[in-house]
Amino acid sequence: MSNNSNQNKPLVTHIFTADPSAHVFEDKIYIYPSHDLDHDGPDNDNGDQYRMEDYHILSMDDIDAPCIDHGEALHMKDVPWVSQQMWAPDAAFKNGTYYLYFPARDKEGIFRIGVATSKNPAGPFKAEPNYIPGSFSIDPAVYVDDDGKSYIYFGGLWGGQLERWQTGTFIPDAAGPADNEPALGPMVAELSDDMLTFKEKPQEITILDEDGNPLTASQRDKRYFEGPWMHKYNGYYYLSYSTGDTHYLVYAIGKSPKGPFTYKGRILEPVIGWTTHHSIVQFKDKWYLFYHDSSYSGGVNHKRCVKFTELKYNEDGTIQTIKPYED
Numbered sequence: 050m051s052n053n054s055n056q057n058k059p060l061v062t063h064i065f066t067a068d069p070s071a072h073v074f075e076d077k078i079y080i081y082p083s084h085d086l087d088h089d090g091p092d093n094d095n096g097d098q099y100r101m102e103d104y105h106i107l108s109m110d111d112i113d114a115p116c117i118d119h120g121e122a123l124h125m126k127d128v129p130w131v132s133q134q135m136w137a138p139d140a141a142f143k144n145g146t147y148y149l150y151f152p153a154r155d156k157e158g159i160f161r162i163g164v165a166t167s168k169n170p171a172g173p174f175k176a177e178p179n180y181i182p183g184s185f186s187i188d189p190a191v192y193v194d195d196d197g198k199s200y201i202y203f204g205g206l207w208g209g210q211l212e213r214w215q216t217g218t219f220i221p222d223a224a225g226p227a228d229n230e231p232a233l234g235p236m237v238a239e240l241s242d243d244m245l246t247f248k249e250k251p252q253e254i255t256i257l258d259e260d261g262n263p264l265t266a267s268q269r270d271k272r273y274f275e276g277p278w279m280h281k282y283n284g285y286y287y288l289s290y291s292t293g294d295t296h297y298l299v300y301a302i303g304k305s306p307k308g309p310f311t312y313k314g315r316i317l318e319p320v321i322g323w324t325t326h327h328s329i330v331q332f333k334d335k336w337y338l339f340y341h342d343s344s345y346s347g348g349v350n351h352k353r354c355v356k357f358t359e360l361k362y363n364e365d366g367t368i369q370t371i372k373p374y375e376d
């Protein structure tokens with residue numbers, strides 16, 4: 050599977066990194082990861098072990114070029130509304146400005162999504178003083194469509210708090226749907242032209258099985274858990290995501306950026322470590338999956354390393370499943 054020196058290896062080893070959102074900006078590959086804190090605290094289902102405090106942006110001039118760490122691009126001490134846990138970010142470019150979208154807990158411990166701006170894809174970024182009004186949960190991913198419209202996708206179960214927003218307000222002890230009920234989908238909203246606010250109330254995305262029925266909460270190897278990503282291939286919208294507690298990266302295809310989407314299959318089999326989180330990007334004439342695992346720390350869930358590998362399509366537009374540790 051590896052045909053150049055960088056593939057399937059940790060891109061950097063001087064810091065722990067995760068949740069890589071890769072983009073081609075200024076003809077280079079920029080990677081916007083989480084920066085995992087190196088601590089030996091306990092691990093739980095609420096994700097308390099993911100105590101990240103800042104972001105470092107990485108770049109590669111070419112797919113086989115050295116990966117550069119551009120240093121601290123944003124720290125939580127410079128974001129007035131944040132109390133802790135700067136989780137998986139994404140970035141977008143529009144109107145000559147780079148935008149960094151990031152989830153973090155506010156002063157009440159509720160996950161919100163913030164935005165910061167820079168004229169340089171590597172930062173440093175300056176955060177807006179408050180989180181995006183109406184934002185909640187985690188894992189923002191922003192897609193700028195060919196017509197110039199931009200969409201933000203977000204949401205994560207368990208520690209990501211998505212279950213708690215089913216009524217539109219935060220219910221601290223709300224449970225998710227029963228096994229026979231439709232699974233919760235990720236949220237989507239069109240962004241305003243200045244990319245700093247939602248243009249509309251976020252709506253839940255429906256993911257269907259191949260018979261046209263919504264995936265149910267019991268279909269844990271297929272249903273949405275966290276880590277949405279949007280890309281377009283041959284005119285179709287591909288929504289990909291993590292199934293969380295079953296540890297797959299999977300995808301669904303639709304004709305509209307807001308869905309509905311039909312489940313199509315797996316992109317990546319489970320990696321070392323609990324979480325799996327990715328992005329998909331075209332660079333020159335090839336497509337790449339950026340992902341992470343916990344291999345470099347010997348399997349510690351919150352000490353992860355970002356990697357990439359080539360992603361291939363079949364003639365019918367389906368994606369070939371990647372086995373992360375097989376050549």
Ligand code: FUB
Nearest residue numbers: 099136137275276324326
């Ligand atoms: O990195 C913290 C959380 O772990 C992310 O927000 C999730 O997607 C999972 O990777």
